[in-house]
Amino acid sequence: MSEFVVKSNQGPEFECGGDVSILDAAVKNGYIFEYSCKTGQCGVCKTFLLEGEVIELQAQVALTDSQKESNQILTCCCAPKTNVLINAEDLSALHGIETKTLPARINTIKKHTADIIEVTLRLPPTANFKFLEGQYLDVIQNSIRRSYSIASTSSQKEITLLIKRFENGKMSDYWFNHAKENDLLRIEGPKGTFFLRDDLKPLLFLATGTGIAPIMSILNILDENPDYQQQHSITVYWGNRYPEEFVWQPKFENLNVDFIQVCSKPDQSWTGEVGYVQDIAMQKQPDVEKCAIYACGSNAMIQAAKQLLTERSLPEKQFYSDAFVQSY
Known part of the structure; x- marks a missing residue:
């Protein structure tokens, strides 16, 4: 297979075969571009094709027809043709x-609700597992592989995961019906490019469900950092369907965080916000276009939030996301 040169107008240059995605070739050559799901569904690896031609290795689901017409591509889905x-x-x-x-x-294994558990994993003492808060890893159990965001910080000895049950999910069947303490698994990671980039702007976090996990990690490491001096507001909007799903009650020693819970199917005792997390954030958050936005959770929430924020004139480079793409 022929090798082609991939250049970026921001510096990197490397060779890539026509049967390898641009994203995979970048990683192989020591470069890391934006990515999350690597299946074409989240759109995080979207970029502009400025010169040359590419071929699709898999469907670019996250791109609209107008985006394709304006020469946008997903680097996880495309290989160079020239x-x-x-x-x-x-x-x-x-x-x-x-x-x-x-x-x-x-x-x-800690059971929070019938459908949400918290799992801690211990690694070999010599593992030297390094990650940036916000990244995820794959858990491999027999032949099943699933991705989970890391809820713990890099300063902790154990890795914490928040895991939600999916109906008829093969990995869910293991976690909720068979998993026990001391089970041996494999992990592969860290992965993803969801991490704190810009703390010189007000920070706005959007999460749905267990998408709160990487945000827990990011905020807790900021709270631990003696060199971090908070100069701007930090706001978290966390959405769940039911009140019992708010399984994290944050307690920070050094951070001042406005923490807003949003429930879409509340009971009569609910006193918080009602609706969808992106809608409530747009209603309540002034000057949202001045914030750095970090969104994690369902792909539907992330795409809806991105559209709303674009309409509010948020520059795309101030929106960072990690979409949970469901597998069974």
Whole structure:
């Protein structure tokens, strides 16, 4: 298979075969572009094709027809057909963060609700597992692989995951019906490019369900950091269907965080916000276009939030997301 040159107008240049995605070739050559799901559904790896031609290796589901017509591509889905020039940034903060496959044992399983558990994993003492708060990992149980955001911080010895049951899910069947303490699993990670980039703006976090996990990690490491001096507001909007699903009650020693719970199917005792998290955030948040936005959770929420924020003139480079794409 022929090799083509992929250049970025922001610096990186590398070779890529016509049967390898631009994203995978970048990683192989030591560069890290934006990505999340790697299946074409979330749109995080979207960039502009400035010169040359590409072929689709898998469907670019997240792109609209108008985006395709304006020469936007998903680097996880496309391979070069010729030499190409794209507009993609190499994320230097992730250099030195090595993706590893490691054994892990279940240390604890805590049941929050019938459909939400909290699992801690312990790694070998020599694992040297490094990650940036906000990243995710894959858990491998026999032949089943699923992705979960890391809820713990890099300063902690164990890895914490928040896991939600999906009906008829193969991995859900394991977690909720068979998993026990000391089970041996494998993990592969860290992965993803969801991490704190800009703390020089007001921070606005949007989460649905267990999408709160990476936000827990980001906020807790900020709270732990003696060098971090909060200069701007930090606001979290967390949406769930039912009141009992708000399983995290944050307690910060150093951060001042406005924490807003949004319930879409409340009971009579609910006194918080009602509706969808992105709608409530747009109603209540002044000057949203001046914020750095971090959204994690359902792909539907993320796409709806992005559209609403675009209508409010938020620059796209101030919107960071990690979509949960469901697998069974």
